[in-house]
Structure formats: C-alpha cells, structure tokens
Amino acid sequence: MPNSLSRLKFINKNLLGRKRPTIISVVKDEEKDQETIMSIMKEVETDTTIAYNEVLEKCNEQYRSKVNPVLNKDFHQMYIEGWFSHDLPPQMSALDASQPWMLYWLANSMKVLNKNGLTDEIKERIAEKVFAISPQGGPFGGGVGQLPHLASNYAAINALALCDNIGGCWDKLNLKAIYEWLMSLKQVDGCFKTCSGIGETDTRGVYCALSVASMLGIMTPELCEGVEDFLISCQNYEGGFGGCAHEDEAHGGYTFCAIASLSILAAIDRIDTSKLALWCSQRQDNAEKGFCGRSNKLVDGCYSFWIGSTASILEWHGCAECVNKEALKEYILYCCQSSKRPGLQDKPGTNPDFYHTNYVLLGLAIAENAVFITSKEGDNKSKEQVLIEEPSSATHFNSPSCLTAINPIYGLPVEELFNFSTHFRHKKSSCSS
Ligand SMILES: [Zn+2]
Known part of the structure; x- marks a missing residue:
C-alpha cells in the first residue's frame, strides 16, 4: 500500500471518530404507527440520542408533576444571601481566577430578584474585594496577583456598577489605565486578545472590551477600528456566530457576544438578521421548551440569556419575535x-x-420585561444610546414574577446601567469643559 493511502487509513480510524454503518429503513404507509417508529429510533440510537431522551423525560416529569409553578423568589434569595455570608468551600478553589465573576453573578441575581436586595454592607464588601485585586483602579484580573483579563475586567466593572458608587468606588477606577490596556490587546484583524501575551482572540474578548469601554465612556474610533468587520466575518452558514472568523461552529455564547457588540457599534444592519433570527428559533425545541446553545446539543437554562437576549436585541432592530417567550418561561419555572x-x-x-x-434569572427577566425603544424623531441618537441614557423612554411589560427590567446588551438592570454610565458621561464632560 502506498504511504499516502496507509496514512489516510490511519486518519479515518483514529481521528474521524467511530464509523457507524448507515441504517436505511423503509416504512410502508400502513406501518407508520408509534411502535414501528420507536423500534426504528432504537436502531439509530447513539450516546447523543440517549442523553437527549433522558433529559426530555426529566423535563416531562417536571411538566407533569407541577401545576403553574411560580418563581420561588424568597427561596432563591436565601441562596444568594447564604453565599454572601459564608466562606466558600475548599472545592471552589478551582474558581480562584473567577472572583469578579462570582461577585457579579451573585450581586446581579440579587438585583434581578429584588431591586433593593443588596445592602450597603454587601456593596462595600464587593468594592473592597474588587479593588483588592487592583488597588490602582484597574484593569482587573481574576484574583490578587493574577494578570488582568478581559473577562474578569468585564465582571469586575459590572459588579461595581451594581454598587451605587458606594464610598465613591466608581471614582477609584483608573479610566486611562483601563483604556491603554484595552488598546494594548487590540489585534490587526479588529479582535482583542483576552489577556496580554497568552490570551486567545474571539468574540468574547470583543464584547468584554466594548461593553466596558461603552459603560465607562472611553470608546474611541481607534478602539473600534476593524471590530465590525471581524464580527461580521464570524457569522457562519447556520446564521449564528462562531468565536472566530470564517465558518467556526455557531454557538449561543459567541453569538450573544457578537450581536451585543454589533449593537453597541450600531452596526446590526450589516449582518444577515433573518438568518440569525432563524438560527435563534432553531435553538428552541417544542418538547423541552428551553434553548440549547448549538445544533444537536441538550437544553440548558443559561441559554435563556445568551439566546434570549440575542432575540431581544434583534427585536429592537425591527425583527419579528423569533423565539417562544411563553414556552421559555415554562422551561425556567x-x-x-x-x-x-x-x-x-x-x-x-x-x-x-x-x-x-x-443567567436563568436574566433570561426570565428578559422574557417577562420586553423593552421597546421609543426614541424621538431627530434626536440623532442610536437605539443603544437611547436605552442606556434614557431608561424612562423604554417601556416594559409587567413582569408576573416582579423581576427587575434588564438591558439585554449588558446583562445589567436598566436603572443601574443608566446611573453608572451617566456618572462617567458627566465626569467626561466636566473634564473636557
Ligand atoms: Zn449552562
């Protein structure tokens, strides 16, 4: 056998996975009953279909065993309060590089459940912990002594945005250092490295950079140069976005990062929104009712936000509703x-x-509190500016679970986001005057 052929045989066997025989079943019309279909399904069973059926059965059990459940707010609030007042167990040391994330997840969950749920003491402790990571006011890493990282920097800024400038903590942020660091991560293709030297480049980094820069009022043409083109090149044949350019597999998290970034840049009209809406719709299955993150993957509550917010942003931009929000609410509850x-x-x-x-609470808040932009004619502002700067101009559905209204681009309560970004806008105008 020539060398090239033996190599091909090796690749087939070892790299392309288990080869399954093709199964062809021809079913006559009169045999199309449930029993025949079930026996065919059994024949084509794989690990994936087994896992899918197990999850579906567990979901159906929930749908059968409960009657109109409501969100158990006090119970979940207890969970958050418990974690704010206890040391983390040793097995959570694996999250040592995610300290700002834990602050953001817990504080934000509390705010979504209860607008006034964060005490001043907790806000002070959050600010203290964030500035212990970077006493010079940013950029922020995942913990003390760790390299600054775009993801932990995003989480740290979001956590601080929930703290109402307690003790003047917002003024301790070093905007110049954060801006220069963001610029140092900028790549020639418009993307950002997540971390100096060793970081990866994908749509997550872009979103973390743009979210922070837009909230802090440090967006510049230099920072945004080439970003739109990079993001557009990440939309693949399925309609969703991969992490990287040119036909990377579409994924809910990367898609959210791309669409939220394009929304911040007011460039949604440069992508194929119909194809993206169709892809979002395909992430929801009538049987489980929640969303999965990729084709042929299992349903998962966190995609209530990653896909739900993507669908909401598309709605702002004039697309029809592409997901079933009522079904999503049922999956969550x-x-x-x-x-x-x-x-x-x-x-x-x-x-x-x-x-x-x-992210499950954010998904429910978005499904229950649809936000509409009612920008005034001729005010010359992008929809994103209007929503961040004038939350009163956005109208909301009443949330049956009484959850706080959320801005789907930033994953933060509308009011907190407004207060935080307004603080930095005023600061900027008083510096330049
Ligand atoms: Zn998940």
Whole structure:
C-alpha cells in the first residue's frame, strides 16, 4: 500500500471518530404507527440520542408533576444571601481566577430578584474585594496577583456598577489605565486578545472590551477600528456566530457576544438578521421548551440569556419575535428550579450554581420585561444610546414574577446601567469643559 493511502487509513480510524454503518429503513404507509417508529429510533440510537431522551423525560416529569409553578423568589434569595455570608468551600478553589465573576453573578441575581436586595454592607464588601485585586483602579484580573483579563475586567466593572458608587468606588477606577490596556490587546484583524501575551482572540474578548469601554465612556474610533468587520466575518452558514472568523461552529455564547457588540457599534444592519433570527428559533425545541446553545446539543437554562437576549436585541432592530417567550418561561419555572435546593439550575436533576442562577434569572427577566425603544424623531441618537441614557423612554411589560427590567446588551438592570454610565458621561464632560 502506498504511504499516502496507509496514512489516510490511519486518519479515518483514529481521528474521524467511530464509523457507524448507515441504517436505511423503509416504512410502508400502513406501518407508520408509534411502535414501528420507536423500534426504528432504537436502531439509530447513539450516546447523543440517549442523553437527549433522558433529559426530555426529566423535563416531562417536571411538566407533569407541577401545576403553574411560580418563581420561588424568597427561596432563591436565601441562596444568594447564604453565599454572601459564608466562606466558600475548599472545592471552589478551582474558581480562584473567577472572583469578579462570582461577585457579579451573585450581586446581579440579587438585583434581578429584588431591586433593593443588596445592602450597603454587601456593596462595600464587593468594592473592597474588587479593588483588592487592583488597588490602582484597574484593569482587573481574576484574583490578587493574577494578570488582568478581559473577562474578569468585564465582571469586575459590572459588579461595581451594581454598587451605587458606594464610598465613591466608581471614582477609584483608573479610566486611562483601563483604556491603554484595552488598546494594548487590540489585534490587526479588529479582535482583542483576552489577556496580554497568552490570551486567545474571539468574540468574547470583543464584547468584554466594548461593553466596558461603552459603560465607562472611553470608546474611541481607534478602539473600534476593524471590530465590525471581524464580527461580521464570524457569522457562519447556520446564521449564528462562531468565536472566530470564517465558518467556526455557531454557538449561543459567541453569538450573544457578537450581536451585543454589533449593537453597541450600531452596526446590526450589516449582518444577515433573518438568518440569525432563524438560527435563534432553531435553538428552541417544542418538547423541552428551553434553548440549547448549538445544533444537536441538550437544553440548558443559561441559554435563556445568551439566546434570549440575542432575540431581544434583534427585536429592537425591527425583527419579528423569533423565539417562544411563553414556552421559555415554562422551561425556567418548571425545569430550572427545585423545591429541594434554592438557586437556579441548568436542567432538571443538576445542581444550582452562581452562573446558572444569574443567567436563568436574566433570561426570565428578559422574557417577562420586553423593552421597546421609543426614541424621538431627530434626536440623532442610536437605539443603544437611547436605552442606556434614557431608561424612562423604554417601556416594559409587567413582569408576573416582579423581576427587575434588564438591558439585554449588558446583562445589567436598566436603572443601574443608566446611573453608572451617566456618572462617567458627566465626569467626561466636566473634564473636557
Ligand atoms: Zn449552562
């Protein structure tokens, strides 16, 4: 056998996975009953279909066993208060590089559940912890002594935005240092490295950079140069966005980062929004009712935000509603909470955690509090500016769960985002005058 052929055989066997025989079943019309279909399904069973059916059965159990459940707000609030007042267990040392994330997830969950739920003492402790990571006021890493990282910097700024400038903490931020650091991460293709030297480049980094820069009022043409083109090149044939350019697999998290960034840049009209809306719609299955993050993946509560907010942003830009918000609410209320353990979970039978508690609540808040832009003719502002700067001009549905209204681009309560960004806008205008 020539060398090239033996190499090909090796690749087929070892790199392309298990080869399955093709199964062809021809079913006659008169045999199209449930039993025949089930036996065919059994024949084509794989690990993926088994896992899917198990999850579906668990969801159906929830749908059968509960009657019109409501969000158990006091119970979930207890979960957050508990974690704010206790040391983390040793097994959570794996999250040592995610300290600002934990602050943001917990504080934001509390704000979504209860507008006044964060005490001054907790706000002070959050600010203290964030500035212990970077006493010079940013940029921020995941913990003391760690390299600054775009993701932890984003989480630290979001956590501070929830603290109402307690003790003047917003004025301790070093905008110049944060801006120069962001610029140092800028790549020639318009993307950002997540971390100096060793960081990866994808749509997450772009979103973290733009979200922070727009909130702090440090967006410049230099910072934004080439970003739109990079993001546009990440939309793939499916309609969603991959992390990287040119046909990377579409994924809910990367798609949110791309669409939220394009929204901040007021450049949504440069992408194929119909294809993206269709992709969002395909992430929701009539059977489980919640969203999955990629084709052929299992339903997961956190995509209530990543896909739900993407759909909301598309709606702002004139697209028709592309997901079923009523079905999503059912998935969250039936399948993402348990009467045994407080906190929100990704699917029935899994444990609640900080991350899912935040993003499931954000998903529910977005589904219940649709935000409409009612910008005035000729005010010369982008929809994004209007929403951040004038929350009163946005109208909301009443939330049956009485959740705080959320800005889908930033994942923060509308009012807190407004107060934070207004603070820095005023600061900028008083410096330049
Ligand atoms: Zn998840």
